[in-house]
Amino acid sequence: MEELPRYRQVYETLRRAIADGRYVPGDLLPSEHDLCQEYALARPTVRKALDQLVADGYIQKHQGKGSIVKGAPRGIGILSLTGTTSAVGRPDFFTRIILKPELRPWTEAFGFPINALEQQAGCIYFERLRVLDDAPVFLDITMLPNIGLPNFTAYNLENASLFNFLRTQYQITVTGGTQQLLAIRADKRQREYLHVKSGSPILQLNRKIETSRPGFHIYSQVFCSTRKYGLIGTF
Amino acid sequence: MEELPRYRQVYETLRRAIADGRYVPGDLLPSEHDLCQEYALARPTVRKALDQLVADGYIQKHQGKGSIVKGAPRGIGILSLTGTTSAVGRPDFFTRIILKPELRPWTEAFGFPINALEQQAGCIYFERLRVLDDAPVFLDITMLPNIGLPNFTAYNLENASLFNFLRTQYQITVTGGTQQLLAIRADKRQREYLHVKSGSPILQLNRKIETSRPGFHIYSQVFCSTRKYGLIGTF
DNA sequence: CATACAAATTTGTATATACAGGTTTCCAAC
DNA sequence: GTTGGAAACCTGTATATACAAATTTGTATG
Numbered sequence: 201m202e203e204l205p206r207y208r209q210v211y212e213t214l215r216r217a218i219a220d221g222r223y224v225p226g227d228l229l230p231s232e233h234d235l236c237q238e239y240a241l242a243r244p245t246v247r248k249a250l251d252q253l254v255a256d257g258y259i260q261k262h263q264g265k266g267s268i269v270k271g272a273p274r275g276i277g278i279l280s281l282t283g284t285t286s287a288v289g290r291p292d293f294f295t296r297i298i299l300k301p302e303l304r305p306w307t308e309a310f311g312f313p314i315n316a317l318e319q320q321a322g323c324i325y326f327e328r329l330r331v332l333d334d335a336p337v338f339l340d341i342t343m344l345p346n347i348g349l350p351n352f353t354a355y356n357l358e359n360a361s362l363f364n365f366l367r368t369q370y371q372i373t374v375t376g377g378t379q380q381l382l383a384i385r386a387d388k389r390q391r392e393y394l395h396v397k398s399g400s401p402i403l404q405l406n407r408k409i410e411t412s413r414p415g416f417h418i419y420s421q422v423f424c425s426t427r428k429y430g431l432i433g434t435f
Numbered sequence: 436m437e438e439l440p441r442y443r444q445v446y447e448t449l450r451r452a453i454a455d456g457r458y459v460p461g462d463l464l465p466s467e468h469d470l471c472q473e474y475a476l477a478r479p480t481v482r483k484a485l486d487q488l489v490a491d492g493y494i495q496k497h498q499g500k501g502s503i504v505k506g507a508p509r510g511i512g513i514l515s516l517t518g519t520t521s522a523v524g525r526p527d528f529f530t531r532i533i534l535k536p537e538l539r540p541w542t543e544a545f546g547f548p549i550n551a552l553e554q555q556a557g558c559i560y561f562e563r564l565r566v567l568d569d570a571p572v573f574l575d576i577t578m579l580p581n582i583g584l585p586n587f588t589a590y591n592l593e594n595a596s597l598f599n600f601l602r603t604q605y606q607i608t609v610t611g612g613t614q615q616l617l618a619i620r621a622d623k624r625q626r627e628y629l630h631v632k633s634g635s636p637i638l639q640l641n642r643k644i645e646t647s648r649p650g651f652h653i654y655s656q657v658f659c660s661t662r663k664y665g666l667i668g669t670f
Numbered sequence: 671c672a673t674a675c676a677a678a679t680t681t682g683t684a685t686a687t688a689c690a691g692g693t694t695t696c697c698a699a700c
Numbered sequence: 701g702t703t704g705g706a707a708a709c710c711t712g713t714a715t716a717t718a719c720a721a722a723t724t725t726g727t728a729t730g
Contacts, residue, residue: 205682205683205684206683206684207683207684231709231710231711232710232711233709233710241684241685242684242685242686242687243685243686243687244479244683244684244685244686245683245684245685247711247712248683248684250711255490257613260645261711261712262649262692262693262710262711263691263692263693263710263711263712264691264692264693264694264709264710264711264712265649265692265693265694265710265711266693266709266710266711267710267711378492378667379667380665380666380667381616381638381661381665381666381667382638382661382665382666383618383619383636383637383638383659383660383661384618384636384661385636399634401618401619401620401636401637402618402636403616403617403618403638406665410495414497424618425618426616426617426618426619430615430616430617430641431615431616431617440712440713440714441713441714442713442714466679466680466681467680467681468679468680476714476715477714477715477716477717478715478716478717479713479714479715479716480713480714480715482681482682483713483714485681496680496681496682497680497681497722497723498680498681498682498721498722498723499679499680499681499682499721499722499723499724500679500680500681500722500723500724501679501680501681501723502680502681671730672729672730673728673729673730674727674728674729674730675726675727675728675729676725676726676727676728677724677725677726677727678723678724678725678726679722679723679724679725680721680722680723680724681720681721681722681723682719682720682721682722683718683719683720683721684717684718684719684720685716685717685718685719686715686716686717687714687715687716687717688713688714688715689712689713689714689715690711690712690713690714691710691711691712691713692709692710692711692712693708693709693710693711694707694708694709694710695706695707695708695709696705696706696707696708697704697705697706697707698703698704698705698706699702699703699704699705700701700702700703700704
């Protein structure tokens with residue numbers, strides 16, 4: 201097991217403390233000076249952790265005042281997804297496989313261009329339904345190139361985060377991505393899976409996800425009913 | 436005129452170079468060492484600029500390799516909005532005032548709770564239509580508390596960015612925010628302004644924007660037709 | 671020619687330090 | 701008591717430095 205960088209450890213510790221409610225919105229985090237002493241680190245290191253918390257919307261900083269806790273980002277965190285943060289992080293969030301991973305030729309990648317290497321390698325395709333509180337929320341179509349993923353189709357992704365899976369099995373981590381957002385009318389298929397009326401407005405999210413393995417991208421298309429939950433993000 | 440921090444200047448210079456196409460996707464930026472020499476700065480300063488470019492999706496970094504240009508984020512950058520970056524940044528993007536700023540009592544702030552100070556001060560309310568390429572794209576409803584904004588309603592916001600306006604007139608800058616995203620059916624009013632058919636799916640964005648002035652928030656509701664343009668963001 | 675290894679290059683992490691600028695606190699002067 | 705201002709505290713910016721880790725390049729050896 202490789203060790204996380206220290207600024208990451210501080211980030212995770214503080215993030216969890218906020219998410220668990222040990223800090224209430226409005227609270228002041230310990231000053232950078234105090235955090236340095238507590239973790240025996242230099243200030244730039246602590247600041248890097250705090251910068252990440254600001255970027256993820258957990259805190260807000262004010263010069264001369266301190267770091268004010270804003271609380272854990274609420275809602276279904278698919279827009280944020282910053283680093284390993286995000287995570288829907290609710291115990292009642294389940295994943296159901298609709299279509300098991302299978303090998304296909306590429307046709308297109310939700311509007312994103314694919315490179316020759318990906319084209320040649322073929323496409324691992326699968327579909328999942330994300331269920332929250334017994335109600336279907338996301339319909340998730342994933343495509344990724346069949347490059348250096350031995351036995352991928354043999355594994356069972358049920359209730360396992362794809363990102364965690366790729367990280368533990370293949371040492372592939374997410375480094376960033378691009379997404380396009382549209383409002384569309386639900387078609388028959390989406391209607392059935394998401395339990396909405398035909399023609400209801402739903403969100404369509406086309407995502408190209410960059411990874412630590414150069415040239416290896418994950419393409420994902422998400423359909424989402426926002427009747428019960430809106431998508432939430434911070435900036 | 437106050438001076439921008441140096442890391443910000445480097446960021447802006449490189450960002451513009453990428454946006455203007457002086458770097459093509461796939462190109463390598465000069466190494467951090469070279470940039471240090473070019474701008475006569477220390478490496479942490481240059482790195483801070485590059486970190487920002489990564490966060491905004493302009494480049495991608497690989498250890499041992501360098502900074503790879505990804506290109507300017509395409510689409511209408513309302514989700515990104517990272518810092519002062521974002522900016523739609525297209526010359527054919529215009530703003531039309533539908534309803535001039537007027538003083539109102541608060542009723543609600545698009546689902547966000549408002550504090551007592553804001554409640555008491557009253558609400559400056561106005562509506563704008565954002566037009567791109569002769570086609571209406573955003574319908575934008577803005578509410579902000581009437582605190583320390585002398586003569587606000589007297590100014591003309593036509594074709595002026597609200598954020599730039601607040602910064603130059605009142606030294607208020609945007610530090611972050613939260614947004615909720617929904618897919619809805621266009622009602623009669625939205626249909627007329629956005630030129631879509633009644634019942635068409637459109638995006639609704641409820642935003643609470645934090646500023647450098649503590650306790651001063653901007654509340655904004657945006658309706659957006661994604662028929663021609665999708666909203667694009669990076670993470 | 672091909673392989674293996676060493677060296678150079680480049681980004682990642684971390685420390686120590688300094689000063690500027692905003693905020694709060696507290697005390698002295700009026 | 702109130703006001704003014706100094707001091708303490710806190711975050712923002714910037715530098716100089718060191719070593720680790722990944723990648724590329726060059727070189728020498730078989």
